[in-house]
Amino acid sequence: MAEVKEIIEKKESAFSFGKEEMKLLRDPLNDNNPVTVQILGVCSALAVTTLLTKAIVMGIAVTLVTAFSNLFTSMLREYIPKQIRMIVQLVIIAFLVTVVELALKAFNYPIWKDLSVFIGLIITNCILMGRLEAYAMANKPWRSFLDGIGNGLGYGLILIAVAATRELFGKGSLLDIKIIGPTSEYFLNTNEIWMLSWYTANNLIILSPAAMFIVAILIWIQRSKNRKLIDIS
Amino acid sequence: MHSTSYVIKFTLVMTIIVAFVLALMVSGLKDIHGENESVYNKKGILSAVSVQLGKDVNAMSNEEVQTIFSKQIEQKVINTKGEELTPEQIKEETDGRSSTAEQLDMAKEGKKADADKLLPVFVFTASDNKKYNIVYTRGKGLWDEIWGYIALESDLNTVAGQAFDHKGETPGLGAEIKDNKAWYGQFTGKKFYNTSGEFTSISVVKGGVKDKTNQVDAISGATITGIGVDEMLERGIKYYEPYFQKLKSKESIN
Amino acid sequence: MGDLINIFVKSAFIENLALSYFLGMCSFLAVSKSVKTAIGLGLAVIFVNALTIPLNWLIDYYLLGEGGLFGMDLTFLRFIIFISTIAALVQLVEMVVEKVSPSLYNSLGIFLPLITVNCAILGASLFMITKEYNFAESVSFGLGGGFGWFLAIVAIAGIREKMAYSNVPAPLRGLGMAFFLTGMMGIAFMGLMGIDPAAFK
Numbered sequence: 053m054a055e056v057k058e059i060i061e062k063k064e065s066a067f068s069f070g071k072e073e074m075k076l077l078r079d080p081l082n083d084n085n086p087v088t089v090q091i092l093g094v095c096s097a098l099a100v101t102t103l104l105t106k107a108i109v110m111g112i113a114v115t116l117v118t119a120f121s122n123l124f125t126s127m128l129r130e131y132i133p134k135q136i137r138m139i140v141q142l143v144i145i146a147f148l149v150t151v152v153e154l155a156l157k158a159f160n161y162p163i164w165k166d167l168s169v170f171i172g173l174i175i176t177n178c179i180l181m182g183r184l185e186a187y188a189m190a191n192k193p194w195r196s197f198l199d200g201i202g203n204g205l206g207y208g209l210i211l212i213a214v215a216a217t218r219e220l221f222g223k224g225s226l227l228d229i230k231i232i233g234p235t236s237e238y239f240l241n242t243n244e245i246w247m248l249s250w251y252t253a254n255n256l257i258i259l260s261p262a263a264m265f266i267v268a269i270l271i272w273i274q275r276s277k278n279r280k281l282i283d284i285s
Numbered sequence: 286m287h288s289t290s291y292v293i294k295f296t297l298v299m300t301i302i303v304a305f306v307l308a309l310m311v312s313g314l315k316d317i318h319g320e321n322e323s324v325y326n327k328k329g330i331l332s333a334v335s336v337q338l339g340k341d342v343n344a345m346s347n348e349e350v351q352t353i354f355s356k357q358i359e360q361k362v363i364n365t366k367g368e369e370l371t372p373e374q375i376k377e378e379t380d381g382r383s384s385t386a387e388q389l390d391m392a393k394e395g396k397k398a399d400a401d402k403l404l405p406v407f408v409f410t411a412s413d414n415k416k417y418n419i420v421y422t423r424g425k426g427l428w429d430e431i432w433g434y435i436a437l438e439s440d441l442n443t444v445a446g447q448a449f450d451h452k453g454e455t456p457g458l459g460a461e462i463k464d465n466k467a468w469y470g471q472f473t474g475k476k477f478y479n480t481s482g483e484f485t486s487i488s489v490v491k492g493g494v495k496d497k498t499n500q501v502d503a504i505s506g507a508t509i510t511g512i513g514v515d516e517m518l519e520r521g522i523k524y525y526e527p528y529f530q531k532l533k534s535k536e537s538i539n
Numbered sequence: 540m541g542d543l544i545n546i547f548v549k550s551a552f553i554e555n556l557a558l559s560y561f562l563g564m565c566s567f568l569a570v571s572k573s574v575k576t577a578i579g580l581g582l583a584v585i586f587v588n589a590l591t592i593p594l595n596w597l598i599d600y601y602l603l604g605e606g607g608l609f610g611m612d613l614t615f616l617r618f619i620i621f622i623s624t625i626a627a628l629v630q631l632v633e634m635v636v637e638k639v640s641p642s643l644y645n646s647l648g649i650f651l652p653l654i655t656v657n658c659a660i661l662g663a664s665l666f667m668i669t670k671e672y673n674f675a676e677s678v679s680f681g682l683g684g685g686f687g688w689f690l691a692i693v694a695i696a697g698i699r700e701k702m703a704y705s706n707v708p709a710p711l712r713g714l715g716m717a718f719f720l721t722g723m724m725g726i727a728f729m730g731l732m733g734i735d736p737a738a739f740k
Contacts, residue, residue, distance in 0.1 A: 091564075091569060094561070094568065095658040102457075133291060133292045142626055143300075147303045147306075147307065149618055150615060150616075150618050150619065151310065154615065158318060165325070168453070173662055175618055176657065176658040176662070255506040258455055258456060259458075262722065263561070264718050265719060268716075271711070271715040275711075276710040308615075509732070
């Protein structure tokens, strides 16, 4: 009898959601952010942040892939041969990325066209390999799944922050809806009046180097608030 | 450590499962992908006559695009001598890949020698029975390729509408050729030939338009994309000259 | 031949994988602390890039393409095949280098596993597909792309070494400054964009 009870308890705890699990979700958003603290997955964070729509789609795609690759790897962790561990992990990731790509191509063709190679580059997003090696290979499936969601969201958060800044000040719009400044000099003679219509969109911000500056500024803000993250070396 | 035979077995099972699931997904979604692609291309073509259609092409449903395209567009493929090709000839020239103008792989055609190039023409019949020839041109922007569909009035000289697109120009800068209505709208009403019938093309100029019949203002901050548009119009429209001449002589006989 | 030089110059300078597409940033930022290690990683990237891109081209053309060995369109397997090729090749190179030249292995060896997940390599393979290069062009693109990445990481490492003597605000030290420097370097490289590569023919 006692044994049965223990098993039931164990089964419950497999999907429980307590403080520990909450920490898995919350930590990557700030203290252990994959982009600004662990410097993982920076590449795509810069290329897809010219428009907010692209960044949101990318954030969702990465969250899905991290969550499920963590889940599958964790489920298979005892069966994966150690010698070919890396390639097996890469195949799992590449498989999920292909699934996401095929789905996106079916549901939103223009966005798929826009993101082009950057969907494929999710495979080499270091967040994925990093989480598989550091977490999923040593933990139970449910927790690995949450860890994946947390890290995907942490990445998505930075992506959205950078993209919102770039699109707003570089193009004067958000989600392709005009917010500030005239659309361009050709619109000056129309009657449309926008917020801050004297503002001229800053071309530099839309160019890729500016994404670097924005991430640097985010790091600056985060580290001056959270002093324990400061690099002492 | 696992034994080598286990490693091989594991790899085989994994490969089979992965390939099977993906193959299933691809074949399941094939029709949707094909439909999406064709609608995307058709929207690109129809955008050139969006003023004549009186609708925003991007807001149209897939069915609407398909019906307008099949009812109001007549497709032709011509060569640089201005001769129209039959579907069989097109198939032969493209190794069986395409039989209509919309299926032409324009990136491949661009790489061919001038004499072998195939050019698409889409003749659009508006609701008032006016006919517009939509021609195509392709060139290089800052990052990657750019292309455009130009709809011409029946005089085969005046621009009636236009739609540009690009593979990877910067949003807010080069990508304005597609996004900024105020910019591409400048082309409407411009002429490719001057009053004495010489080909002048339409040029993209910096610092103010001097000749209102064949110049448009450049996008500030996107110099190279502007040069690209300028170049592709001058080169691309010239390929169609023999076709225009044939059309004109046909009309004068009638 | 002119076209090949054109592609080399374009991929090394004008469309620099690191500084205009910002690919391979994870290892770029982590390893650019000293010039010596930067040179090691840079050389490894040139090496692997120059090998994998033509190899992936051959695989794509002869196995996955419609006119390939299986006679059907298998391009949906591209991601999986490309990344496996890269991982396998990196491992192979590691083994060969270890046997043939232990001294080269000592300087390159530790960087090789890092390269598998370097987006510059997979990115270059995918760009090679979207740009529709032929085989010779893909060789030139692989060499040029790797060389450009090498130049970029060595340049940044040089600047970062000198940064050690500067008084940087504490929260920006290390990583934050590396981001700023890379961004500025990116702007400097944008100055090369107006160059017409045809001039190198």
